[in-house]
Amino acid sequence: xxxxxxxxxxxxATSFPKPEKVIRAVVDHLEKDSASPGRxxxxxxxxxxxxxxxxxxxxAEFFHVDDSRNVIFTRNVTESLNLALRGILRKGDHxxxxxxxxxxxxxxxxxxEAGGVVQVTVVSSSREGFLDIQGLAQAVKATxxxxxxxxxxxNVTGTLVDLDRIVEVKGPARLLVDGAQSAGSIPIRLDSLxxxxxxxxxxxxxxxxxxxGGLILKPGGEPLHPLIQGGTGSHSEFEQQPxxxxxxxxxxxxxxxxxxxxxxxxxxxxxxxxAAIREHEKELTGRLLEALLAMERVHVFGPRDPxxxxxxxxxxxxxxxxxxxxxxxxxxxxxxxxTGLHCAPAAHRTIGTFPQGxxxxxxxxxxxxEDVEAAxxxxxxxxSH
Amino acid sequence: MDSLxxxxxxxxxxxxxxxxxxxMKAEKxxxxxxxxxxxxxxxxxxxxxxxxxxxxxxxxxxxxxxVLEEQGIEIKGIYFRTPVxxxxxxxxxx
Numbered sequence: 043x044x045x046x047x048x049x050x051x052x053x054x055a056t057s058f059p060k061p062e063k064v065i066r067a068v069v070d071h072l073e074k075d076s077a078s079p080g081r082x083x084x085x086x087x088x089x090x091x092x093x094x095x096x097x098x099x100x101x102a103e104f105f106h107v108d109d110s111r112n113v114i115f116t117r118n119v120t121e122s123l124n125l126a127l128r129g130i131l132r133k134g135d136h137x138x139x140x141x142x143x144x145x146x147x148x149x150x151x152x153x154x155e156a157g158g159v160v161q162v163t164v165v166s167s168s169r170e171g172f173l174d175i176q177g178l179a180q181a182v183k184a185t186x187x188x189x190x191x192x193x194x195x196x197n198v199t200g201t202l203v204d205l206d207r208i209v210e211v212k213g214p215a216r217l218l219v220d221g222a223q224s225a226g227s228i229p230i231r232l233d234s235l236x237x238x239x240x241x242x243x244x245x246x247x248x249x250x251x252x253x254x255g256g257l258i259l260k261p262g263g264e265p266l267h268p269l270i271q272g273g274t275g276s277h278s279e280f281e282q283q284p285x286x287x288x289x290x291x292x293x294x295x296x297x298x299x300x301x302x303x304x305x306x307x308x309x310x311x312x313x314x315x316x317a318a319i320r321e322h323e324k325e326l327t328g329r330l331l332e333a334l335l336a337m338e339r340v341h342v343f344g345p346r347d348p349x350x351x352x353x354x355x356x357x358x359x360x361x362x363x364x365x366x367x368x369x370x371x372x373x374x375x376x377x378x379x380x381t382g383l384h385c386a387p388a389a390h391r392t393i394g395t396f397p398q399g400x401x402x403x404x405x406x407x408x409x410x411x412e413d414v415e416a417a418x419x420x421x422x423x424x425x426s427h
Numbered sequence: 428m429d430s431l432x433x434x435x436x437x438x439x440x441x442x443x444x445x446x447x448x449x450x451m452k453a454e455k456x457x458x459x460x461x462x463x464x465x466x467x468x469x470x471x472x473x474x475x476x477x478x479x480x481x482x483x484x485x486x487x488x489x490x491x492x493x494v495l496e497e498q499g500i501e502i503k504g505i506y507f508r509t510p511v512x513x514x515x516x517x518x519x520x521x
Binding site: 276284289 | 452
């Protein structure tokens with residue numbers, strides 16, 4: 043078969059291509075506003091401060107957060123999760139998490155565990171990636187954790203977790219949600235959810251550039267300890283980090299042009315509407331699942347139901363490895379998918395695909411049914427040649 | 428009301444807030460309510476902090492305070508400002 047164009051189906055890693063408005067916003071910032079925000083009194087610094095403030099406000103409004111001071115900027119969701127975990131957990135604390143977590147949760151937790159700081163209980167999920175709510179409730183009762191960490195949507199299978207049900211059983215524990223795969227893909231209102239900390243990244247479904255992410259804090263509760271300390275432009279007469287947000291948790295000059303781009307990305311998502319994007323992605327996922335489930339040598343993992351997952355589909359093909367399939371997708375058809383363990387060995391153990399992993403096909407806002415048909419045709423060709 | 432630009436007016440008030448974020452928020456809400464203001468470096472005789480402050484007309488003191496308080500923007504201090512000094516000449520020192 044002839045390769046005619048690139049088809050990008052790796053949106054669960056990074057969305058691509060970025061909207062033109064995002065590219066323009068980044069370039070505009072670099073051309074006009076790229077001084078250090080909050081550091082000086084000159085007009086360019088003020089312009090940079092206003093741009094950063096507007097980005098924070100845009101994010102707060104998008105997630106229905108009253109006070110944008112509670113939106114903490116980070117480089118990505120990994121940093122957000124590290125900030126939350128290391129900022130809250132202290133010696134002797136217990137943490138409950140799930141077997142569908144990404145290494146951005148498991149690695150800091152295993153490190154804290156190895157250092158004798160925390161004890162970790164991992165609640166098993168089903169082979170489809172569904173969380174065992176009863177098991178979670180029992181673990182919470184038995185261990186009285188300080189923190190509960192859950193992946194809102196799996197990056198391996200797309201499996202969605204019902205946050206309302208988790209809130210019902212979490213007790214006094216603080217709840218940290220990894221929204222890497224859900225932010226921008228499914229509607230999220232933090233004003234009606236009892237989530238204490240919501241971690242997101244800018245470079246996936248929110249359409250922003252890489253190097254942008256955030257942690258949204260519910261007001262109140264014990265303040266987080268900063269992951270990074272340094273210059274904030276405020277309280278500079280003191281050698282101690284300021285205690286007010288967002289400065290308390292944001293040391294150093296931020297990624298101003300990146301956050302200008304992220305704000306533009308979120309505005310694009312808002313214009314389309316998250317609910318409409320969700321419907322579009324469900325349609326694409328439904329068509330892909332229908333075709334894949336009809337292929338004899340193809341095994342599909344996860345819920346296999348667009349209502350129960352994001353636009354992420356993991357497969358294995360009998361008689362060949364995920365990496366071989368991914369390589370052929372790319373070289374023979376110009377189709378970009380991701381293969382292997384997706385930085386989530388725990389999730390692959392849960393669904394029974396460790397250590398070889400899967401081929402992950404993940405769709406985004408910009409994909410079309412033609413893109414999905416191209417992937418289906420390519421896989422049919424790979425199976426027969 | 429004095430028709431001179433704020434920084435040249437004989438009597439003004441300086442609102443010192445807690446962070447640049449709050450100054451930006453104050454700008455947004457004051458602008459949306461049509462209040463005349465300027466954003467200036469915190470005068471060094473008020474605080475050694477290197478942040479920014481909101482400068483408002485003498486007659487707008489209560490209005491600005493009310494608008495900020497309604498929006499949950501904590502005010503660190505309100506300072507009567509006279510005689511006229513040029514904001515640009517105060518060095519931030521940060």
